[in-house]
Amino acid sequence: MTNTIESKAHPGRTARTDNWWANPLMVAVGFGVFIAYATFRTFENNYFEVDQYLSPFYSPKLAFDWWHFSPAILILWIPAGFRATCYYYRKAYYRAYFMTPPGCAVMGTSGTGYSGETKFPFILQNMHRYFFYCAALVLLVLWYDAIISFRAPDGRFTVSLLSLFMCLNCYLLSGYTFGCHAWRHLCGGAVSCFSKTEQQKAQFRIWHFVTKLNEHHQGWAWASLFSVGLTDLYIRSVAAKIIPPGVLF
Numbered sequence: 001m002t003n004t005i006e007s008k009a010h011p012g013r014t015a016r017t018d019n020w021w022a023n024p025l026m027v028a029v030g031f032g033v034f035i036a037y038a039t040f041r042t043f044e045n046n047y048f049e050v051d052q053y054l055s056p057f058y059s060p061k062l063a064f065d066w067w068h069f070s071p072a073i074l075i076l077w078i079p080a081g082f083r084a085t086c087y088y089y090r091k092a093y094y095r096a097y098f099m100t101p102p103g104c105a106v107m108g109t110s111g112t113g114y115s116g117e118t119k120f121p122f123i124l125q126n127m128h129r130y131f132f133y134c135a136a137l138v139l140l141v142l143w144y145d146a147i148i149s150f151r152a153p154d155g156r157f158t159v160s161l162l163s164l165f166m167c168l169n170c171y172l173l174s175g176y177t178f179g180c181h182a183w184r185h186l187c188g189g190a191v192s193c194f195s196k197t198e199q200q201k202a203q204f205r206i207w208h209f210v211t212k213l214n215e216h217h218q219g220w221a222w223a224s225l226f227s228v229g230l231t232d233l234y235i236r237s238v239a240a241k242i243i244p245p246g247v248l249f
């Protein structure tokens with residue numbers, strides 16, 4: 001077992017001989033790039049809508065007379081809170097940024113005052129379930145955005161690479177959102193029997209499907225993080241007239 005006092009003095013010390021630091025380093029860089037880009041886009045307050053395409057960073061678009069800042073601020077706290085409190089992301093950024101500890105069998109920075117998630121602010125991680133409810137609603141709106149993007153401003157049905165990309169983004173976000181640990185618990189966590197009634201059998205099928213998604217939660221988390229950033233970048237580039245939306249027909 002790690003000695004906490006020695007651990008504080010020697011974070012990173014380990015008997016491991018593999019490249020244990022590569023994973024937290026990649027996580028730190030990946031998150032850092034995404035957070036920097038998302039922050040820039042949130043405050044840019046421009047190039048987020050063009051023709052029938054709306055950026056996922058600004059959707060649902062909340063426009064109020066009394067709000068004079070970027071509308072993204074009003075909505076991004078939901079996906080940000082959802083991801084920040086996600087069980088997978090917690091593990092990833094506790095390792096990458098806080099080093100508590102940075103890896104299995106590697107000394108971390110946590111000393112005698114370490115309280116895990118039992119005290120403020122980390123006790124707020126328990127709000128994850130409520131972020132899930134909000135994020136599921138936002139996802140519904142993103143699917144709506146993706147579907148109506150097949151309708152050109154003049155009413156014609158049209159297919160573009162950008163619309164397909166928006167659908168792919170929603171698919172990946174759905175895989176991430178509905179593989180959530182909290183959702184899996186809601187689907188079947190409090191059930192002691194899955195096989196007596198038809199309702200229990202149906203519940204089992206739902207829980208089983210969610211479990212399949214949950215087994216690859218980390219992969220869905222990263223794929224959807226990239227896709228949401230790239231979808232926004234695509235729409236920004238089209239709105240800024242750097243590239244076309246790639247209309248196929």
Ligand code: FES
Pocket residue numbers: 082085086087088089128132176177179180181182183217
């Ligand atoms: S545990 Fe990752 S989204 Fe809920």
